[in-house]
Amino acid sequence: MAQPILKLENITKSYGSGVAKVEVLHGINLTINRGELVAIVGPSGSGKSTLMNIIGCLDTPTTGSYQVDGNDTFNMLPDELAALRRDFFGFIFQRYHLLGHLNAQENVQVPSIYAGIKEDSRSKKSVELLTRLGLEDKTLNKPSQLSGGQQQRVSIARALMNGGQIILADEPTGALDSKSGAEVMDILTSLNAQGHTVILVTHDPKIAAHAHRVITIKDGNVESDSINESVSDHQDVAENKEISYGDEINSFHAYFDRFREAYVMAIRAMISNRMRTLLTMLGIIIGIMSVVCVVALARGASDKVIENISSMGTNTITIMPGEKMGDMRSGKVRTLSVKDLKALKGQPYCDSASPTVQTSSTVNRLNVEASVTVYGVSEDYFRVYGMEIERGRMFTKDESEMSPQFGVIDYNTKKTFFPYEDPIGKRILVKGKPITVIGVLVNKEVAFRPSDNLYVYIPYTTLMNRIIKQNYISSIIVRTKDGFSPAVAEASITNLLKTRHGRKDFFLQSSDTIMKSISQTTGTFTLLISAIAVISLVVGGIGVMNIMLVSVTERTREIGIRVAVGARRSDIMTQFLIESITVCIIGGLLGVIFSMILGFVLSIVMPAIPLSFSVTSIVVAVITSSIIGIVFGYMPARSAARLNPIDALARE
Numbered sequence: 001m002a003q004p005i006l007k008l009e010n011i012t013k014s015y016g017s018g019v020a021k022v023e024v025l026h027g028i029n030l031t032i033n034r035g036e037l038v039a040i041v042g043p044s045g046s047g048k049s050t051l052m053n054i055i056g057c058l059d060t061p062t063t064g065s066y067q068v069d070g071n072d073t074f075n076m077l078p079d080e081l082a083a084l085r086r087d088f089f090g091f092i093f094q095r096y097h098l099l100g101h102l103n104a105q106e107n108v109q110v111p112s113i114y115a116g117i118k119e120d121s122r123s124k125k126s127v128e129l130l131t132r133l134g135l136e137d138k139t140l141n142k143p144s145q146l147s148g149g150q151q152q153r154v155s156i157a158r159a160l161m162n163g164g165q166i167i168l169a170d171e172p173t174g175a176l177d178s179k180s181g182a183e184v185m186d187i188l189t190s191l192n193a194q195g196h197t198v199i200l201v202t203h204d205p206k207i208a209a210h211a212h213r214v215i216t217i218k219d220g221n222v223e224s225d226s227i228n229e230s231v232s233d234h235q236d237v238a239e240n241k242e243i244s245y246g247d248e249i250n251s252f253h254a255y256f257d258r259f260r261e262a263y264v265m266a267i268r269a270m271i272s273n274r275m276r277t278l279l280t281m282l283g284i285i286i287g288i289m290s291v292v293c294v295v296a297l298a299r300g301a302s303d304k305v306i307e308n309i310s311s312m313g314t315n316t317i318t319i320m321p322g323e324k325m326g327d328m329r330s331g332k333v334r335t336l337s338v339k340d341l342k343a344l345k346g347q348p349y350c351d352s353a354s355p356t357v358q359t360s361s362t363v364n365r366l367n368v369e370a371s372v373t374v375y376g377v378s379e380d381y382f383r384v385y386g387m388e389i390e391r392g393r394m395f396t397k398d399e400s401e402m403s404p405q406f407g408v409i410d411y412n413t414k415k416t417f418f419p420y421e422d423p424i425g426k427r428i429l430v431k432g433k434p435i436t437v438i439g440v441l442v443n444k445e446v447a448f449r450p451s452d453n454l455y456v457y458i459p460y461t462t463l464m465n466r467i468i469k470q471n472y473i474s475s476i477i478v479r480t481k482d483g484f485s486p487a488v489a490e491a492s493i494t495n496l497l498k499t500r501h502g503r504k505d506f507f508l509q510s511s512d513t514i515m516k517s518i519s520q521t522t523g524t525f526t527l528l529i530s531a532i533a534v535i536s537l538v539v540g541g542i543g544v545m546n547i548m549l550v551s552v553t554e555r556t557r558e559i560g561i562r563v564a565v566g567a568r569r570s571d572i573m574t575q576f577l578i579e580s581i582t583v584c585i586i587g588g589l590l591g592v593i594f595s596m597i598l599g600f601v602l603s604i605v606m607p608a609i610p611l612s613f614s615v616t617s618i619v620v621a622v623i624t625s626s627i628i629g630i631v632f633g634y635m636p637a638r639s640a641a642r643l644n645p646i647d648a649l650a651r652e
Contacts, residue, residue: 005166005197006032006055011064013050024050026220027064032199034165037192037231039200039211047220049170052201056089056168057081058564058645079568086115086566090159090196092188094171096151097561097649098143098158101268104130104150105139108157111565113261115162122161129157133187149180156187158565166197173207185210258571259578266579269551280547281587283540284628288591288621289598290536294529295617296599300610302522315351316384317490317510319476319497324507333505334472340500341476349484349492354381355460355473363456364429365417372413372454374430376463382408384479392424392439400459403466406436407458411443416454430456433467486510530617534624540587541628548580548636552643559640560648569641576640580633581626588625592618 011028014021024047032038042048053059054066057073060081066073068084076084085091090111098107105126112122130139133153143151152172159167169188173181189210192198200211208214212231216224270277319340321333336355344353357376362369375381378400382388394408414423423437435458464470480489490508498504552559559572599611 090164
């Protein structure tokens with residue numbers, strides 16, 4: 001006598017709670033031996049399908065004990081139940097439950113993928129099973145290309161893929177014509193003769209007549225359990241039949257194949273719903289473009305400012321009167337002098353130094369009049385600010401000390417007063433004093449100066465002695481020698497001038513300090529606007545989550561099929577997470593590409609808008625989009641993984 005393979009003791013199953021609680025099964029006691037062909041019959045609503053679902057570990061009993069091959073299933077974890085469905089049971093459904101996007105061979109292989117069977121082995125066995133069932137010329141056909149009987153044969157082949165020690169057939173002929181139904185029953189009886197335990201659920205007495213043992217269920221109770229003497233019992237054959245396929249399992253290949261299957265499923269789902277996928281990506285694309293372009297704009301603006309500062313030298317120190325920038329009393333401090341300038345030029349850290357005296361004046365030439373900023377400087381001033389002569393010359397050291405009435409003008413001044421003639425040697429009137437033009441500067445922006453203003457540069461002695469009658473210097477700019485630390489130079493200048501003035505009535509401003517301050521400010525600004533831009537990424541992530549939840553709802557039946565043939569919760573979760581992450585990564589990469597295209601177009605159409613793309617920001621943006629895929633894809637993936645297989649299979 002064969003040993004019991006399934007044992008049910010006092011099994012009950014209830015739905016609902018409280019006053020709405022309904023008990024479908026009432027204390028079922030059954031023992032099914034290895035190798036039996038059992039038919040469970042009964043009218044609709046009797047509880048036979050519920051009993052079959054519990055036997056197949058698709059559902060769990062409310063109370064009682066259910067043992068499979070001596071192992072109690074009541075407290076098993078979901079993945080342990082999945083292992084039983086995958087390695088122990090083979091399911092044949094009335095509606096076939098094949099995956100429509102897979103061909104016959106791929107459908108048959110699904111359980112073995114979750115079992116970790118090597119690709120070569122499962123491919124070979126799937127073909128063997130289909131050939132054995134008369135479908136050798138239909139292996140590449142999809143379910144829509146097969147008849148009902150052929151689809152049910154594919155379902156049978158899938159049930160046998162991992163061995164199928166126990167084959168559970170729920171109304172296996174219910175959707176077939178009489179001829180196809182007879183063929184399916186011949187296959188099931190043949191499988192039983194080969195050693196498989198077969199359990200049929202049917203309401204058709206003709207189908208039940210094929211079984212050696214018939215169990216009748218009525219109103220949730222076992223009404224009868226009888227033996228059909230006209231059908232042979234194959235229990236003795238079954239005791240000697242060893243069905244094993246586990247030696248083909250390889251852990252690395254198992255993981256890889258499961259991941260690949262999940263990835264292929266995700267890509268196919270995305271392709272089959274192109275418009276939905278595109279709309280989902282759109283939120284991520286816009287978010288990534290916002291982040292990348294905003295950071296590029298902030299970096300471009302920062303680089304532009306730093307470039308302007310660098311144009312006047314990165315090792316310059318400006319000495320100005322007063323205690324600090326914005327000191328209201330600085331105009332009354334008049335202690336900076338030419339003697340201070342000469343003392344500074346004699347210091348070892350000083351490469352060059354120039355005084356600056358500034359005034360605004362109305363400048364005239366013939367019938368042209370304009371407001372001009374006039375700078376009184378020395379010959380070193382042009383070197384400090386990186387100014388270059390386009391035509392003519394600059395004044396010399398001797399000339400800057402002799403108060404000559406000539407000067408250098410910028411391009412805007414030349415364009416205003418000499419639009420159609422060479423200005424060299426011609427005169428302009430500055431506060432009524434004639435100034436001869438000896439040079440014109442190259443049209444180049446200077447840091448911290450409006451580019452559309454007019455500027456005239458004359459020797460500081462000329463401005464002080466001949467025009468504004470001033471005996472003190474407004475400021476001194478010092479260029480330090482290469483290799484000297486700006487901090488050391490600043491400390492030395494401070495000590496020198498404090499000694500000369502007897503007090504500290506000045507403050508220093510170095511280009512290095514300005515750049516650090518601007519870099520810090522622009523960095524903070526970039527971080528702030530980037531954080532604002534990230535909000536659009538979060539909104540895109542919420543869109544991903546909503547679409548993925550819709551996808552889970554649409555594909556509930558597919559999830560149920562996969563769970564029924566042995567998919568773990570982690571397999572289902574991985575599939576939907578991969579889809580979510582893939583959407584976000586592709587959206588992120590497209591966002592980066594579109595950002596680059598936008599930057600290129602803006603550089604041509606609006607060159608005044610500086611954009612500086614950062615590899616770091618691009619990498620961070622793509623990584624962020626991946627994280628969004630994980631974070632916002634987790635809930636839909638978890639929802640899919642936790643679906644009850646029975647509810648999922650019932651969804652059409």
